[in-house]
Amino acid sequence: MVLNPSFRPTNKATPFAGALIPVVCLLAVAAVASAHHGVDGEFDRGKAVTITGTISNVDWINPHIYFTIYVKDAAGKLVKWQCETVPTAYARRAGFNARKLMDGGTPVSVTGFLGRTDPHFMWANKLVYSDGHTVNFGVH
């Protein structure tokens, strides 16, 4: 299912407007052996990133949900980002769905890992919406 309403990104100021620069940080703590799951072939766990923008469409599919988010760059220009995240079966366990993900196109901050091949592609671990509510998929 693809959710793609007539929403069009605008240059209207929002509480989250402004120059939002992706944050890249390297984690440098002692290793602990543990099992893990993740799409490490596509995303770099060493490059954490947070972007804020508005979601324009959602591909509610398996094995991973995809969504498009428009983010303002330093010059105020809207840049299209693509995000990938958990499967729908996983997301639905808490009653989450495509409509709640898009949240009517309200501003949302997305935190995760940067893609390896595309600077505007990321894995989404956590979402923080403009009214403060959060959706935390966990560390994957």
Add this chain to the structure above:
Amino acid sequence: MNSMKSRLVRASALTWLLVIPGLAGAQGDRAIMMAARQRQAAQLEARITPRLPGGLPDLSGSWNSQDKIWSDLNPSADAKGNICYTDCDPVAAAAKATAALNNLDRTVAGATPHGNFPDYRPEARARVAALQKDLNGTDPYLHNCANPGLPRIGPPSYIAQTPRAVVFLYDNVNGNYWRIVSLDGRPHNADADPSPLGDSVGHWEGDTLVVETVNFTPDTWLTDYGAIHTADLRVVERFTRKGDAIIYQAMAYDPAVLAKPWQATGHILTPAPGKLQPAAECIEKDMSKMVNEAYHPNPP
């Protein structure tokens, strides 16, 4: 009541035994999380077991499986719409992120299976090792939107139980799958075509439903990391309802390749809210963007 109270006390004691030595590291955080789940499971198991007329436990309903990697017992949104699926403690989440960073499955000479993996006969090990050199390319379930097979598919998402048959429905990441388990004493269907989920018959042993499945196609894996089997695989699953939890276990028998029977990782099933929904469409989009051989097992 007393037995429930003593179970809770034991679970609490277990929690503290795990917490005190492990407070410093990610292993301790994981232990805290697991202990919390055990407490929740104990509370569910302590409830009265629903039974059908005739006395058998009623397995019907929607079920979440207690998957240790992916989710807490039953994530749900609070009144404000906040949801946390797992790794909800920020300190534990940061430690887990670090551990994940340092334990990546970039297969160069082959990936080592994590955790529970079958013990293969010497003559089968070379074939398994060859598959492990290119897991993303050889895994029949991953990146293919294909049927995972049994027991890799894990426990069902929905169970419909009647006296003569039990129906298992799966909301799997690759699609909707189903199995019908005959309970009327009939033998396996000798005319059935081999299939990824095989042909199942079942019977009750006390409060445990025992399901035996044979007649598999050989092109699935028992689990991740190249766990091959043959067409002679036999799988025995056990479903035991205790209160509002179902304990699920599965054993795989395949002496042609396995040095001994393999017990799949067990699950505790807990009631899932809402009705089973159709699985979303499966469209593979990862392989074209992968720049290394980091193995990406699907969540069960």
